[in-house]
Amino acid sequence: MATTSGSPFAYHVFLNFRGEDTRKTFTDHLYTALLQAGFQTFRDNESIERGKYLNLELPKAIKQSRISIVVLSKTYASSTWCLDELVTILECSQTHGNAVLPVFYDVEPSEVKKQLGSFGEAFLRYENEVEAEGDRERSLELATRVKGWKAALRQVADLTGMVLKNQADRHESKFIQKILKVIGEKLKRIALNVGPHLIDIDLRARNITSWLQDGLNDVGIVAICGMGGIGKTTIAKYLYNLNCERFKGSSFLASVREVSEQPDGLVRLQRQLLSDVLKGKKEKIYNVDQGIVRIKEALCCRKVLLVLDDVDQVDQLNAVLGMRDWLCPGSKVIITTRQKQLLKASEVCQVHQVSGMDDIESLELFSWYAFAQDHPNEGYMDYSKRVVYYSDGLPLALQVLGSSLSGKNIDVWESALEKLEAIPEGQILKKLKISYDSLQDDHDKNLYLDIACFFVGKDKDWTITILDGCGFFTKIGIHNLIDRCLLRVNRYDNKLMMHHLIQDMGREIVRQDSTDEPGKRSRLWHKEAFDVLREKTVMIIYLMSTYMVLVGVSLN
Structure with missing residues (x-):
């Protein structure tokens, strides 16, 4: 391997x-x-x-x-x-x-x-x-x-x-x-830190590597898409380090979404790109429009490699790339994003969907973080396999959980795994929740929560019928959730599918409505739903009996 x-x-x-x-x-x-x-x-x-x-x-x-x-x-x-x-x-x-x-x-x-x-x-x-x-x-x-x-x-x-x-x-x-x-x-x-444990990354990035090295003079853009924590940025860094020497100029713009939300964020990104491509030369840029002109002048005569990491708005692309015909023949652009539809609007040539790791890869990655070797210590295999099952191929979860369990005894592992079944790990949840927060309105957020709580594994058409009857615009809502990598449809049986950590995130958002009193939450499912109904039923019987006693009605 x-x-x-x-x-x-x-x-x-x-x-x-x-x-x-x-x-x-x-x-x-x-x-x-x-x-x-x-x-x-x-x-x-x-x-x-x-x-x-x-x-x-x-x-x-x-x-x-x-x-x-x-x-x-x-x-x-x-x-x-x-x-x-x-x-x-x-x-x-x-x-x-x-x-x-x-x-x-x-x-x-x-x-x-x-x-x-x-x-x-x-x-x-x-x-x-x-x-x-x-x-x-x-x-x-x-x-x-x-x-x-x-x-x-x-x-x-x-x-x-x-x-x-x-x-x-x-x-x-x-x-x-x-x-x-x-x-x-x-x-x-080549100073980008990719991380110490890259399991089969050359195989996961092989198609894009071939594309970067094809020697063709057309301008190429590829989008690396996938849910949060799946490894998009890691793949992009690896590809950048591997190929930046093939180009006359290169720039890796990290955390585009986060930087662009800060004051003058887009201008800062423009300055960084120009400094990178012009090898340290500082350009005085005071607004986005001025930056666009400077970038056009710099990119039109150089074969460059550009990476825009974590893009979530069209204006972020426009501020850096503008029109594709700016780019010199042979230039390549890699974009990482959770939103596939965003990239279709920019006429992306190729979309590379990142899939999760298989069980063997997952166990190796987890073992490096938990045991500092490529396999679990004696006595920890079954527990490690439970973590692998829980993580479901998500590298972020494997790294976070491996680091948190490293050096702990089996009793702590057992307790931690039991807690995970009830409450998702906070660091993982925070990363995944970015996709939920990016949904454009409360309609799509509520639709996501309903599907996460009640409709995973259900037929898509049946679900649309039910939720349309509840006032949702379900078809466009499902389309938006798929675009954010929060949902997918099984092409074989038309059922709605969700990575179980994405589903757990939705249910945890609902649980936070009221952590102590389930009856005050917006949605209930499985055991908690029965517990609340039982509690309400007992309360109704008690109130009825108290009322009858007060009015002198015998229950016998």
């Missing part, structure tokens, strides 16, 4: 180079300059402890480095070690978002891409080895490796890199200072 669960980045930079060419010259000077600039840098002869196996430690070091610098020199391709490292570096770039900076030291990018000159000579030797190998299985294995090396060299040559021949008049010291500047910029751009 793919996961980045174990550790944060241990290094800023990993150096990949051909030792015979540059270990004691260029790479040594670069390594020293990186350290002096404050960049924690991994170099194989300096960073691996004695007794460690290189083939075990190097892949780990690559994965734990934010950026890999690939120094491509004359005899680079003669080293199978360098080529294997390169394959690993590019795999980590694809799956974990690690950046790659190729440095072409006395070679041209075209030589690397097309395997010309010394690169071609090296691969001719490899191909001869394949043909000369007598063992068929080993021959096929080597042929597969050679094919992978060629693909890796083509891929790294296509990345934006540094060419010594074209820069600093071939003065290596000046060239190294330029590399340091680029590394500093790259580290700033």
